Amino acid sequence: MTRMNPALWAISFAGLWALSACSDGDSSSSASNSSSAEKQCIANFDCGDYTLEGVVVxxxxxxxxxxxxxxxxxxxxxxxxxxxxxxxxxxxxxxxELLEEKMGAYFREWISQNGLKAALESQGDAVRIYANSMQRTIATATHFAAGMFPKANVEIEHHCEVDVMDSIFTPQFTFLNDDYKKRALKQVEDMFGDGSLAGIGRKLTENYALLGSVLDMEESVSCKEKQFCEFDTDDTEFIMEVGREPSVKGSLTTATGAADALVLQYYENAEENADFGHNLTVAEWEKVSAVKDFYGNVLFTAPLVAVNVARPLLKEILSELNAKGRLFSFLCGHDSNVGSVLAALGVSDYTLPKTIESKTPIGVKLVIEKWRGKDGIEYANMILVYQTTEQLRNMTTLSLETPPESYKLTFDGLSANKDGLYKMTDVESLFEKVIAKYDEL
Incomplete structure (x- = not known):
């Protein structure tokens, strides 16, 4: 395991925040503007009556x-x-890498504006940055830290050899029996296939047709040599094994790999024609992306599945919410982690705007803000923060003036106050109840 050196914070944070204050070349003017500016809340609520006390991401x-x-x-x-x-x-x-540094820089600016600067400077254990041990998650955490803490020598905590999955971030089944498997499969079929596995593929009929057209599958090696010229809507098989992640066999898996590759090259290389000359509209890109998004939902977001596979990460997040002296926690994993955690907690259905990935877009952050109200009560604001499709493709610099997109989440069974915030005690109780549901399986 590697971890940051707490002693580094006292040495480096003064330089970190000075960099933020002096960015316009006039430190006295910048400091004055910062102190007089109104608080900037990531989500839309009047935070003037609240004090930010911590953030878990x-x-x-x-x-x-x-x-x-x-x-x-x-x-x-x-x-x-x-x-x-x-x-x-x-x-x-x-x-x-660059996009994550931009996001980290935005969080630096926002955290500074909301009053956590002095506390972060003074507490050695105030920050924890912990990543799954895959290269892409370690690198994401590293570049986020470089953007948020450019003057601090932050080491990223990870627990396994590189490209070996950490069990905390592995959305795997740790319990199965025949009764549970039967109930979980029925839930998957009802939620995503209108009562049958075959229904899952049929829901993607139009998406499969569009994807096949973009790929020009009829001219492919797969078609000419293997007679696989289109995606089958009736070959889905859902697999559950102890110690393994949920998986499916059939066209859904193959189509997801292709849709994933198309979307990623659309993000990465904005100057090239990522759709192989088909000039897709934004709506059509959403249809392509929906294949892989639906795949993730099928695998990880049925409540009975989510409660099982998200349990270790739910416990880790709850621990961070309660960690003494902790002001900022950054846990870096995968879309399966975000999706299963939200599903286990009972998030209300949502569709994210300004992105072709409607649920867990690339780089998305589930942000739990801890606010203290003037009434002395601690509240939680739970939101998704993400770069829009245009921000991803255009490498947009993020700031309080040009922020990433944010979306306020709501949860079944939680009652919010007038500002849309939940009592922290209620949020912690929800985590505890969901974790305890595992024992009921």
């Missing part, structure tokens, strides 16, 4: 290369040449 990694290279299955699905990624499969891309 669960992040998805930023732009990565596809999980397999162009010589694998996805290469056989199209006659076209895929984008030549400058990194190995699964690895964070150069654009992903």
């Amino acid at each position: 669960l992040s998805r990694h930023n732009i990565r290369a596809p999980l397999s290279d162009s010589k694998s299955t996805i290469g056989q699905l199209t006659p076209h040449e895929w984008y030549a990624w400058p990194v190995k499969p699964k690895s964070l891309s150069p654009h992903g």
Whole structure:
């Protein structure tokens, strides 16, 4: 395990915040503006009556290369040449690195504006940055830290050898029996297939047709040599095994690999035609992306599945919410982590704006802000923060004036106050109840 050196904070934070204050070349003017400016709240609520006391972030990694290279299955699905990624499969891309630094810089500016600067300077254990041990998650956390703490020598905590999954971030089944498997499968079928596994594929009929057209599958090696010329809507098989992540066999998995590769090259190389000359509209890109988004939902967001596979990470987040002296926690994992945690907690259904990925877009952050009200009560604001599709493609610099998109989440069974905030005791109780549900399985 590697961890940051707490002694470094006392040495480096003065320089960090001075950099933020002096960015316009006039430190006295900048400091004056900062002290007189109104608080900037990531989500839309009047935070003037509240004091920010801490933040816990669960992040998805930023732009990565596809999980397999162009010589694998996805290469056989199209006659076209895929984008030549400058990194190995699964690895964070150069654009992903820069985008995450921009997000970190935005959080630095926002944290400073909301009064956590002095506390962060004075407490050695105030910050924890912990990543799954995959290259793309370690690199995402590293570049986020470089943006947020440019003068601090922050080491990223991870617990395994590089590219070995940490069990905290592995959304795997740790309990199965016949009754549970039957109930979980029924829930998956009802939620995503209108009562059957075959229904899952049928819901993607139009998406599969569009994806096949973009790939020009009829001209592919897969079609000419293997007679696989279109995606089958009736071949889905849902697999549950102890110690393994949920998985499916069939066209949904193959189509997801292709959709994932298309979306990633659309993000990474904005100057090239990522849709192989088909001039897709934004709505059509949303349809392509919906294939892989639906795949993730099928695997990880049925409540019975989510409670099982998200339990270790739910416990880790709850621990960070209660960690003495902790002011900022950054946990970096995957879309499966964000999706399963939200589903286990009972998030109300949502569709994110300004992104072709409607649920857990690349680089998305589940942000739990801890606010103290004038009434003395601690509250939680729970939001998703993410770069819009245009911000990703255009490498937009983020700031309080040009912020990332944010979306306030609501949860079944939690009652918010007039500002849309939840009592922290209620949020912690929700985590505890969901964690305890595992024992009821």
